[in-house]
Amino acid sequence: MTRSAPVALSLELRQAAGQNRVFVSLPAGTVPFAPQAGAEGGAAWVELPFELAVQQGRLGTDVPAYAAQGHRLSLTLGPGIGGVRAQFWPAVGSWPPGLVLDLLPVGSEGASIQPRSASQPGPAVAASPAPLPRATPAVPAPAVPTSPKAGPVRASIVLDPGHGGIDPGMTSRWVREADVNLDVALRTARALEAHGVAVTLTRRNDSHLNPDKATDLNLRSRMATTGQVSAFVSVHVNAAASPAAQGIETYYFGQPLAVQGRSLALRENGGGDVGAALTDQAARSAQGVLGDLLSQTKLSFSRRLAALVQAELVAATGAQNRGVRTDAFYVIRSPTTPAILTELGFGSSPAEGPRLASAEYRQRQADALARAVLRFLNAR
Numbered sequence: 001m002t003r004s005a006p007v008a009l010s011l012e013l014r015q016a017a018g019q020n021r022v023f024v025s026l027p028a029g030t031v032p033f034a035p036q037a038g039a040e041g042g043a044a045w046v047e048l049p050f051e052l053a054v055q056q057g058r059l060g061t062d063v064p065a066y067a068a069q070g071h072r073l074s075l076t077l078g079p080g081i082g083g084v085r086a087q088f089w090p091a092v093g094s095w096p097p098g099l100v101l102d103l104l105p106v107g108s109e110g111a112s113i114q115p116r117s118a119s120q121p122g123p124a125v126a127a128s129p130a131p132l133p134r135a136t137p138a139v140p141a142p143a144v145p146t147s148p149k150a151g152p153v154r155a156s157i158v159l160d161p162g163h164g165g166i167d168p169g170m171t172s173r174w175v176r177e178a179d180v181n182l183d184v185a186l187r188t189a190r191a192l193e194a195h196g197v198a199v200t201l202t203r204r205n206d207s208h209l210n211p212d213k214a215t216d217l218n219l220r221s222r223m224a225t226t227g228q229v230s231a232f233v234s235v236h237v238n239a240a241a242s243p244a245a246q247g248i249e250t251y252y253f254g255q256p257l258a259v260q261g262r263s264l265a266l267r268e269n270g271g272g273d274v275g276a277a278l279t280d281q282a283a284r285s286a287q288g289v290l291g292d293l294l295s296q297t298k299l300s301f302s303r304r305l306a307a308l309v310q311a312e313l314v315a316a317t318g319a320q321n322r323g324v325r326t327d328a329f330y331v332i333r334s335p336t337t338p339a340i341l342t343e344l345g346f347g348s349s350p351a352e353g354p355r356l357a358s359a360e361y362r363q364r365q366a367d368a369l370a371r372a373v374l375r376f377l378n379a380r
């Protein structure tokens with residue numbers, strides 16, 4: 001029987017989500033595990049289920065020294081650090097699997113060290129203000145376990161492929177929006193489910209939920225307010241009269257910027273008189289959000305999710321970055337769940353239309369959406 005070679009760790013100290021964290025890269029294919037951690041006398045340790053190569057080094061004032069030997073990674077804690085909290089992070093896209101070690105201030109909750117179960121969501125590997133890693137679209141993502149229990153994230157999200165059935169959305173010589181939305185959502189769902197996220201799709205085929213547009217959008221939105229849903233992501237394709245218009249933009253709920261106009265929200269809300277009525281209703285709801293603490297908290301999370309999705313999509317595709325915006329989309333007006341709507345590109349564009357018709361391009365977008373959602377779930 002051959003014995004596996006000891007694993008050499010790569011450690012990096014970075015600030016993410018306003019907190020110093022140690023990122024420990026592990027070999028591709030590492031089976032998810034629940035790291036055991038402890039602290040005593042100014043030092044912390046993390047136990048790993050495989051043998052480590054002997055190594056030592058330092059990571060700055062917060063971790064003036066570390067050492068790996070046997071199955072244990074030991075860290076000397078700097079002034080003001082009372083312990084660590086460890087979680088396993090699965091491979092996502094081009095990122096390898098690894099551990100995230102939160103450095104806990106003395107006296108903070110958990111500084112006495114409680115091991116984190118692999119089934120509990122933890123902090124993001126990187127979130128604002130840390131820069132997002134650039135996606136590497138040309139490199140296939142590492143193989144990931146197919147079991148829903150493969151990763152540490154245990155959350156439920158709703159993916160909403162916009163339009164469908166009697167409502168095809170935008171159409172052009174290259175794409176039909178309802179088809180692109182569904183294909184990208186299905187691909188995203190598979191990627192998330194492989195990392196242990198429970199995914200509800202508002203539709204799984206070319207169908208509407210109700211022939212009445214207001215009822216259809218209400219049924220979609222209500223899926224985000226039942227049970228323990230962590231996020232609602234509505235997937236769409238943009239269109240414009242000008243063939244020069246292109247790029248990706250992501251929205252969370254609110255009043256539109258003065259320069260935006262209302263044509264996009266009106267179209268995505270159903271168009272015509274129905275779309276106008278639903279947009280007016282959603283806009284009135286947006287006016288009342290500022291006075292509601294629960295809604296403000298939801299919008300804060302929605303803004304964070306929108307920023308992650310926008311950055312990952314642009315990084316993966318190289319598309320023009322049209323930014324994160326607010327608008328009165330009826331389907332994401334839910335006051336209790338972080339909710340966003342992303343426009344994957346302009347199907348009306350001679351440049352982007354053919355790309356959106358490509359299965360390879362849609363897969364890149366789906367992988368980017370999955371990366372963003374996983375990072376969001378672990379940053380809350």
